[in-house]
Amino acid sequence: MPEPRQTLRLGVCGPVGTGKSSLIATLCRELGRSHALAVVTNDIYTDEDARFLRSAGVLDPERIVGVETGACPHTAIRDDVSANLAVVEDLEERFEPLDLVLVESGGDNLTATFSPALVDAQVFVLDVAGGGDVARKGGPGIERADLLVVNKTDLAPHVGVDLARMVADATAARGGRPVVALSRHDPDSVDRLAGWVLDRLEALRAGVLEPQDPGPMPAHTHHHTHTHDHDPAPQTSSAGAARA
Amino acid sequence: METPTGPVPSRRAAPAVPVAGASSHALALLLADARLPVGGHTQSGGLEPALQRGLSPDGLPGYCRTRLATVARTEAATAVVTAYAARHGGDLDLVHAHWAARTPSDAQRSTAYELGRALLRLGRRVWPEDPLLAGWSLPTARPLVLGAVAAAAGLAAADLARVTGYDDVQTVLAAGLKLAPADPLQAVVWTRQLLPAVDALVDAVHGLTDPADIPSGSAPQIEEWAQAHARTTRRLFRA
Numbered sequence A: 001m002p003e004p005r006q007t008l009r010l011g012v013c014g015p016v017g018t019g020k021s022s023l024i025a026t027l028c029r030e031l032g033r034s035h036a037l038a039v040v041t042n043d044i045y046t047d048e049d050a051r052f053l054r055s056a057g058v059l060d061p062e063r064i065v066g067v068e069t070g071a072c073p074h075t076a077i078r079d080d081v082s083a084n085l086a087v088v089e090d091l092e093e094r095f096e097p098l099d100l101v102l103v104e105s106g107g108d109n110l111t112a113t114f115s116p117a118l119v120d121a122q123v124f125v126l127d128v129a130g131g132g133d134v135a136r137k138g139g140p141g142i143e144r145a146d147l148l149v150v151n152k153t154d155l156a157p158h159v160g161v162d163l164a165r166m167v168a169d170a171t172a173a174r175g176g177r178p179v180v181a182l183s184r185h186d187p188d189s190v191d192r193l194a195g196w197v198l199d200r201l202e203a204l205r206a207g208v209l210e211p212q213d214p215g216p217m218p219a220h221t222h223h224h225t226h227t228h229d230h231d232p233a234p235q236t237s238s239a240g241a242a243r244a
Numbered sequence B: 001m002e003t004p005t006g007p008v009p010s011r012r013a014a015p016a017v018p019v020a021g022a023s024s025h026a027l028a029l030l031l032a033d034a035r036l037p038v039g040g041h042t043q044s045g046g047l048e049p050a051l052q053r054g055l056s057p058d059g060l061p062g063y064c065r066t067r068l069a070t071v072a073r074t075e076a077a078t079a080v081v082t083a084y085a086a087r088h089g090g091d092l093d094l095v096h097a098h099w100a101a102r103t104p105s106d107a108q109r110s111t112a113y114e115l116g117r118a119l120l121r122l123g124r125r126v127w128p129e130d131p132l133l134a135g136w137s138l139p140t141a142r143p144l145v146l147g148a149v150a151a152a153a154g155l156a157a158a159d160l161a162r163v164t165g166y167d168d169v170q171t172v173l174a175a176g177l178k179l180a181p182a183d184p185l186q187a188v189v190w191t192r193q194l195l196p197a198v199d200a201l202v203d204a205v206h207g208l209t210d211p212a213d214i215p216s217g218s219a220p221q222i223e224e225w226a227q228a229h230a231r232t233t234r235r236l237f238r239a
């Protein structure tokens, strides 16, 4: 078996403006001294996010690269990841040894998630300002991303959102997968986020991180009670994705 | 099991299974498919800077025709000559040098290297038994990789040239739908009208075997736009 890769490729996706770039900046601040990082952004116009992150001064600007998606941000992280993969590989080679490459998706909608061909793990970011109902409505990222972040918790009182309720809805929708309620103004929440990332890095290096595909489609869930046969072994699957 | 079962991915390639030979026509369809995951959606064939610098959206068919007579013709000819060299043990470095000499814009060469890299990744996965693709050591210029893929796949020279020309047209017209107001059906009307020009390109290049015969009709305005685009910051398309 080949050596497990040493660099964790972590996707960050979620709707427009929920705080993906800010979360990446927070991670760079938090982990930048102890770990070697790089960032890839996917934007509608090339480099808004890349420029934001460069100007945040949290990382050597050369380690932040923007990818053009031809106005197809879904395609670039899912059906055809070649442009992103090339940039990730170049960063890994140029700044070897890297611990973490963060890939930000073009802020889009609830359905866009990363292909496991591009990232080892992915974070889906919602924010309280998008409304308390979003978590309950679900979707592939909300339900099955490796981590769900409910962001900007400091704003909850100002936008009339019951935070505890929103986090409970999210947790219920996720069948036990982790949820972090985050605010960049709340150091404990930032610690929890960083801790989760480092845990995934450790899992990758231990060879026990199998990339999961949240899928573009509703999952096959078992809310019904009748039994039916399943194939004994998990099938390797091309995600069978419809194009964005 | 209670866990929701989303698609279970695997990063590992499926074991290579011997494949019966497919027709060149079927292989051409495979390679001309816009859904091929080789980064085509990031490309406008130079249309984005062209529109920004004054090309009228009505000029799209003319723009495609110009490309078919110039840069796309060089690309198709290079692919054809590469496929011939790959089959006959020719000198691929020499082919690369001839292509590079006829592609004076370094922005266009970089684009070709990026696209060829993605195509090489695909070629190695789909034709894992091919030694040229597996041991590729040349720069990954797209027309060279495409020619090598054609040789590995068993794509005839004329089909290879047709795929190259057709892909160029589709790249421009599909990007046009993102960049300028247009009816998607009009893009198909234009494509149909351009097919004879694609066939003319095929006639011109499919018999080539000598790198010295690769046409070098350059398109200085397209090259200048490509150079300018590589230095802008707000762009939808890589090139």
Ligand SMILES: Nc1nc2c(ncn2[C@@H]2O[C@H](COP(=O)(O)OP(=O)(O)OP(=O)(O)O)[C@@H](O)[C@H]2O)c(=O)[nH]1
Pocket (backbone or CB within 6 Å): A015, A016, A017, A018, A019, A020, A021, A022, A023, A049, A106, A107, A108, A151, A152, A153, A154, A155, A182, A183, A184, A185
């Ligand atoms: N109050 C508060 N605001 C935040 C927090 N995190 C991010 N923001 C703000 O939310 C806005 C959007 O943040 P970004 O990080 O740009 O969001 P994004 O998801 O990257 O946006 P797109 O890339 O455009 O989709 C900015 O004004 C941030 O300052 C937070 O924890 N609390």
Ligand SMILES: [Mg+2]
Pocket (backbone or CB within 6 Å): A020, A021, A022, A049, A104, A107
């Ligand atoms: Mg952003």
